Amino acid sequence: MHTIEDGTGRAAPPGLRERKKRRTRDTLIRSALELFALKGFDGTTVDEISEAADVSQRTFFRYFANKEEVALAVQDSVESFFFARLRERPAAEAPLTALRNAVLASWDSVGEAIESVVPLELHMRTYRMIESTPQLFAAHLHRLARLEEELAREIARREGLDVRTDPRPQVLVAAFGGVMRVTGKLWGERGNAGLEELRKITTRYLDQLGPALAENWRN
Amino acid sequence: MHTIEDGTGRAAPPGLRERKKRRTRDTLIRSALELFALKGFDGTTVDEISEAADVSQRTFFRYFANKEEVALAVQDSVESFFFARLRERPAAEAPLTALRNAVLASWDSVGEAIESVVPLELHMRTYRMIESTPQLFAAHLHRLARLEEELAREIARREGLDVRTDPRPQVLVAAFGGVMRVTGKLWGERGNAGLEELRKITTRYLDQLGPALAENWRN
DNA sequence: GAGATTATGGCAGCCTCTGACAATTGACCA
DNA sequence: TGGTCAATTGTCAGAGGCTGCCATAATCTC
Numbered sequence: 001m002h003t004i005e006d007g008t009g010r011a012a013p014p015g016l017r018e019r020k021k022r023r024t025r026d027t028l029i030r031s032a033l034e035l036f037a038l039k040g041f042d043g044t045t046v047d048e049i050s051e052a053a054d055v056s057q058r059t060f061f062r063y064f065a066n067k068e069e070v071a072l073a074v075q076d077s078v079e080s081f082f083f084a085r086l087r088e089r090p091a092a093e094a095p096l097t098a099l100r101n102a103v104l105a106s107w108d109s110v111g112e113a114i115e116s117v118v119p120l121e122l123h124m125r126t127y128r129m130i131e132s133t134p135q136l137f138a139a140h141l142h143r144l145a146r147l148e149e150e151l152a153r154e155i156a157r158r159e160g161l162d163v164r165t166d167p168r169p170q171v172l173v174a175a176f177g178g179v180m181r182v183t184g185k186l187w188g189e190r191g192n193a194g195l196e197e198l199r200k201i202t203t204r205y206l207d208q209l210g211p212a213l214a215e216n217w218r219n
Numbered sequence: 220m221h222t223i224e225d226g227t228g229r230a231a232p233p234g235l236r237e238r239k240k241r242r243t244r245d246t247l248i249r250s251a252l253e254l255f256a257l258k259g260f261d262g263t264t265v266d267e268i269s270e271a272a273d274v275s276q277r278t279f280f281r282y283f284a285n286k287e288e289v290a291l292a293v294q295d296s297v298e299s300f301f302f303a304r305l306r307e308r309p310a311a312e313a314p315l316t317a318l319r320n321a322v323l324a325s326w327d328s329v330g331e332a333i334e335s336v337v338p339l340e341l342h343m344r345t346y347r348m349i350e351s352t353p354q355l356f357a358a359h360l361h362r363l364a365r366l367e368e369e370l371a372r373e374i375a376r377r378e379g380l381d382v383r384t385d386p387r388p389q390v391l392v393a394a395f396g397g398v399m400r401v402t403g404k405l406w407g408e409r410g411n412a413g414l415e416e417l418r419k420i421t422t423r424y425l426d427q428l429g430p431a432l433a434e435n436w437r438n
Numbered sequence: 439g440a441g442a443t444t445a446t447g448g449c450a451g452c453c454t455c456t457g458a459c460a461a462t463t464g465a466c467c468a
Numbered sequence: 469t470g471g472t473c474a475a476t477t478g479t480c481a482g483a484g485g486c487t488g489c490c491a492t493a494a495t496c497t498c
Binding site: 094095096097134137138139141142145148159161167168169170171172173174175176177178179181182204205208209210211212213214215216217218 | 313314315316353356357358360361364367378380386387388389390391392393394395396397398400401423424427428429430431432433434435436437
Binding site: 017020021024055056057058059062 | 475476477478479480
């Protein structure tokens with residue numbers, strides 16, 4: 001959201017103050033993720049992160065509302081990135097198709113966007129940590145829920161519907177989001193699979209959405 | 220899970236010690252929910268809850284791992300209750316039908332089960348608080364995610380499938396769970412709607428699952 | 439009733455997070 | 469260039485969540 005260019009492409013002239021802030025923020029993220037990878041989320045204190053980034057603890061909390069937030073910062077950017085891809089889908093595409101294409105499209109280029117903040121490998125380790133740390137996983141789900149609200153609004157906008165009266169956008173997004181969570185979880189369990197692997201799992205599981213809702217599975 | 224009889228109907232002979240523990244636990248829950256309703260979740264300290272229940276703070280943390288847990292205790296029971304209803308569905312029912320009937324069935328009788336611990340009205344207030352308190356909502360979503368894993372296993376068992384090879388149980392449950400979250404949210408926003416209202420929203424939204432996945436919405 | 443278990447209370451202490459105030463630093467203009 | 473204003477940071481104090489440890493008190497078992 002803050003540190004990853006989402007592809008909108010508009011460049012603003014950043015003053016020294018802005019650049020410094022961004023640098024501090026990125027340093028905090030990097031320091032945190034490295035420490036987390038080394039000693040785990042609970043095993044790392046905010047004091048340690050602050051010290052590694054060479055700022056006071058108080059400053060840490062001015063950049064991140066809580067310890068979870070720094071752990072989810074990159075993931076958060078990834079989700080904004082995906083959302084930006086959705087907006088780019090042509091209006092002619094059906095809702096579910098647009099969602100599907102947006103995920104696949106985002107994985108084509110999100111890798112480099114991540115690298116601009118932390119090494120991809122470190123982010124993947126972090127992702128696995130999120131899935132396996134209850135407190136982080138809970139916060140992650142919460143963010144996804146908020147993302148889904150945005151998605152529903154965007155789908156409704158595309159189709160010219162009112163989210164308050166037509167349930168379909170929310171229902172579609174809920175189903176879609178559910179599948180994405182399952183695939184994310186599977187991917188995380190896969191240990192060290194790459195983005196191609198993730199792509200495979202996703203298409204496979206999305207393809208099962210129709211069949212899964214069918215009345216009779218025993219055919 | 221602990222305080223609500225889930226309908227399995229097995230009666231064990233509880234000694235004085237067990238009864239006392241259960242009473243303490245229930246008192247803690249009631250005290251907590253009342254204070255939460257009065258002063259909000261963040262505005263209530265564990266010390267206050269403990270004092271209201273007439274135990275030490277240390278004892279509180281022996282009953283609940285953290286402050287969130289006591290807020291979600293009743294909701295947790297409700298979910299176990301639903302799960303028990305799912306197990307009772309006849310094997311002939313198709314997966315989605317079984318899930319749907321299980322929710323509806325659980326709402327027929329969960330009211331009394333709740334009343335055995337706290338007034339229904341208080342629980343509904345608590346539910347709304349959960350939806351509107353970020354920290355609680357996150358924890359709630361986490362619990363739902365774990366419930367969905369159980370549901371997927373149960374569906375797979377019913378259909379004689381292996382969750383590891385067939386994606387359908389997980390996909391179905393993910394979609395179903397997503398819709399349930401949306402309905403729960405809507406119900407919470409509805410202010411003071413009763414269980415009948417919840418039932419209506421649920422059937423309405425579940426019915427939209429098929430249409431929402433359709434390729435073209437403009438028919 | 440004596441001894442073994444188990445629940446509770448009290449306390450010290452770590453960690454997360456916040457408010458308040460002072461000091462520093464960058465932005466901007468005469 | 470220097471001076472003013474606004475934003476950023478550090479320091480400090482303190483509340484609140486949560487845990488380990490040990491002593492005490494309450495049940496359970498025989």
